[in-house]
Amino acid sequence: MRDGCRGVEVSGCQEVGDGVMGLQSSSRLSPPASVLPDGVVLSIEDLWVEFQTPAGPMQAVRGATLEIRDGEAIALIGESGSGKTTLGLALLRLLTRTARVSRGRALFRTGDGRTLDLFALDSGDLRRFRWQECSMVFQAAQNSLNPVLKVGDHFIETARAHGRKNDRQTSERALELLRMVQLDPERVYSSYPHQLSGGMRQRVSIALSLLLEPQLIILDEPTTALDILTQRAIIDVIRSLRQRLQFTMLFISHDLSLAAELADRVATMYAGELVEIGNVRDVFYNARHPYTVGLLNAVPPIAGEEFTPLTAIPGSPPNLLLMPTGCSFHPRCPYATEVCARQDPPLFPISNGHLAACFHRDRVSRRQDVWEETPVPTSEIELEPVAVSSVSSGEV
Numbered sequence: 001m002r003d004g005c006r007g008v009e010v011s012g013c014q015e016v017g018d019g020v021m022g023l024q025s026s027s028r029l030s031p032p033a034s035v036l037p038d039g040v041v042l043s044i045e046d047l048w049v050e051f052q053t054p055a056g057p058m059q060a061v062r063g064a065t066l067e068i069r070d071g072e073a074i075a076l077i078g079e080s081g082s083g084k085t086t087l088g089l090a091l092l093r094l095l096t097r098t099a100r101v102s103r104g105r106a107l108f109r110t111g112d113g114r115t116l117d118l119f120a121l122d123s124g125d126l127r128r129f130r131w132q133e134c135s136m137v138f139q140a141a142q143n144s145l146n147p148v149l150k151v152g153d154h155f156i157e158t159a160r161a162h163g164r165k166n167d168r169q170t171s172e173r174a175l176e177l178l179r180m181v182q183l184d185p186e187r188v189y190s191s192y193p194h195q196l197s198g199g200m201r202q203r204v205s206i207a208l209s210l211l212l213e214p215q216l217i218i219l220d221e222p223t224t225a226l227d228i229l230t231q232r233a234i235i236d237v238i239r240s241l242r243q244r245l246q247f248t249m250l251f252i253s254h255d256l257s258l259a260a261e262l263a264d265r266v267a268t269m270y271a272g273e274l275v276e277i278g279n280v281r282d283v284f285y286n287a288r289h290p291y292t293v294g295l296l297n298a299v300p301p302i303a304g305e306e307f308t309p310l311t312a313i314p315g316s317p318p319n320l321l322l323m324p325t326g327c328s329f330h331p332r333c334p335y336a337t338e339v340c341a342r343q344d345p346p347l348f349p350i351s352n353g354h355l356a357a358c359f360h361r362d363r364v365s366r367r368q369d370v371w372e373e374t375p376v377p378t379s380e381i382e383l384e385p386v387a388v389s390s391v392s393s394g395e396v
Helices: 085-092 123-132 151-163 167-180 185-189 198-209 230-244 256-262 279-287 292-297 340-344
Strands: 014-016 021-023 040-053 056-069 073-079 099-109 115-117 134-137 215-221 248-253 263-271 273-279 346-350 354-356
Touching: 014 185, 021 292, 040 134, 056 085, 056 099, 056 248, 056 273, 073 085, 073 123, 073 256, 085 099, 085 248, 123 134, 123 151, 134 198, 151 167, 151 198, 167 185, 167 198, 198 230, 215 263, 230 248, 230 256, 230 279, 230 292, 248 256, 256 279, 263 292, 273 279, 273 292
Parallel strands: 073 248, 073 263, 134 215, 215 248
Antiparallel strands: 014 021, 040 056, 040 099, 099 115, 263 273, 273 354, 346 354
């Protein structure tokens, strides 16, 4: 799964789909399966995304494999720069001109039961897919809304771009959605983006993403740069909308509390790789990857009689141009051994759909003392011998 970026390639040339630069396939990938497994809306298979830089290719997403089921909410968590947003943009083919999908595919089941290979869509099919089947709420709402268009015009233009010419029906739908996200619909509909607060603009973006009733919505850091009260309002709005509209959701965040409140499952991403996947309870109370544990230990608990000291993850994320050998987390990991420096672990099954990419998953715990000392590079520590034959070859 993680042996480099070989295989079918997608060119990095640009297209103008619905006014946003996207990624255009130069040739079709392997033919998609006729249908996805029952209940699966999106299947991401061994996805690699790389950026061309003056220093050489930089792999921002490396071997991501993930299934999203109908009606569920998945939180993609990790530090800034771990590849979360790049993965979301790749699914909508909105990468910059210096980026390309170098390997893998993403299959999507539409509302009428067809299966689409997202990286093989032509410009017309891609245009229909965006917003009708899958929409995205972008990070920083003030930059994703056109400052010279009124809010109502955003709804009208989006509907027209997808062949819906009845402006009256669109306006009625827009007012209904604005009311659903707890805004004054008449006032906001006729306002310019700069006349709204950050929280109001974010809710406008959420309403706009629901205009064409897509199956899947991708929310990229929906509460970033908002005050705590506005964050709470956004969380309540998203929860209410899911209950009423029953859409599937992939939301990207570094806020673990947001994941705990809104997600059914959590996927942890580090240095472009998915290192742990599981339901919320398993990941938060029985994490089996040291990086996930490090993220949890860095957040103050809200329950307990005594204050628990916070522990930062030592070191810094790796340079994606100069990745360490073996497990990408081993230079920062208190459990690192010789096998970690030699081999990149696959996602091992733990239980009930819980997966973790760690050779020492059975030893990982939330104990604070494990993280008290900053690990030095693996070559300088006394390595604990691990027989390679004793490491199971778990499969995703």
